[in-house]
Amino acid sequence: MIKGNALDFMQKLDFPIDAQKKLLDTLDIILQTSQYANTFCGALDYYDSVDFDFSKMLEDIKSLAESANICEYTAYMLLFICLAPKLHTRYKQKGISDAVFYDTMADLKYKLEECRLVHGKVGTFVASWYKGFFEMKIFALGRLQFEIKHTWFECTVDGVHIPKDKKVLSVHIPRTNTRLEHSLVIDSYKQAAEFFKEEFGDIIFICNSWLLYPWNRTVLKDGSNLAQFYDDFTIVSSGEYQNYSEVWRLFDCLYDDNPDNLPNDSSLRRAYIERIKSGQPIGHGTGVILFDK
Secondary structure (H helix, E strand, O other): OHHHHHHHHHHHOOOOHHHHHHHHHHHHHHHOOHHHHHHHHHHHHHOOOOOOOHHHHHHHHHHHHHHHOOOHHHHHHHHHHHHHHHHHHHHHHOOOOHHHHHHHHOHHHHHHHHHHHHHOOOOOOOHHHHHHHHOOOEEEEOOEEEEEEEOOOOEEEOOEEEOOOOEEEEEEOOOOOOOOOHHHHHHHHHHHHHHOOOOOOOEEEEEEEHHHOHHHHHHOOOOOHHHHHHHOOEEEEEEEOOOOHHHHHHHOOOOOOOHHHOOOOOHHHHHHHHHHHOOOOOEEEEEEEEEOO
C-alpha cells in the first residue's frame, strides 16, 4: 500500500522515471527490514500524533538512513512522498482544492531536481524547509508560494507603519525552471489575496531573498522579469553573506572556491562571477508590498 501510493504520487507529479526507480528501490530496502520499516512507518504515524515534532521526525529518518546505509536526502524525500496522502486528507478536510494541493506538492519535484544538480543525489538536501508544507502554512498559488508569517522588523512603506510581529504573507519563488513572468507573478498575488481573505484585511507581502539584494538591481535589465519582480517591492533591509556558499541558489552547484568553474550561461551569472572574482560580497534583501486588491 505504501509503495503503491508512493508510485501513484510520483506519477501524478511527473517525477523523472529514473528518480522514481531510485526512490522505490530505496523504499524496498527500508520496508524489507522490520527494524527500518518500523522506524519509517512510525514516522508516518507520528505525523498524526498530538505531540508531533517535525524536527524529531527528521532526526529519526536521518538515523534510519545511517543505519540502513542509504542516502539521507533520498530518505527525506521518501518520507515526504509517503506522508503526502495524509496531508492530502487534511487539505480535503479544509476544503482546499486538489489543484492547490498538487501545485504545492510539486515543490518536491523542484527540490529533487535541485538536489540532483547540486549534490548529484536523488532526494532533497533542504528537508527542514518542508515543515511549513506539512503544517499547512505554505501554499503554491500560481507561480509563487505563500506562507503566513509575522514580521521580525518594523518599517514604514508609502507612509504606512508596519510594526514588528505584524501578520503578513511571505513570498517564496520556487525553482520551477520556468521564467518568472511578471503577469504570472501579479496573478499569484491576486490568487493569494483571495485564498487568504479570511486571514487578512489588508494584504502585506514580504520577501526575503538573494534576488532582492540591492546590488542585483544594478545589473538587471530594465523591464526584465527579475527587474520587474524586484521593482514591485520596497526594499526595507539587506545584508551580506560571510562567504560565497549561497551561490548554489543561482548556479545550481556548490562553490569550490574557483569562480571560473561556475556556469556562465546568463548575464546574471556572469555578473556574479565577476563580482566574486573582484572579492565583493553577495547578500540578500527584504522587501515589502502593500497590495491593493
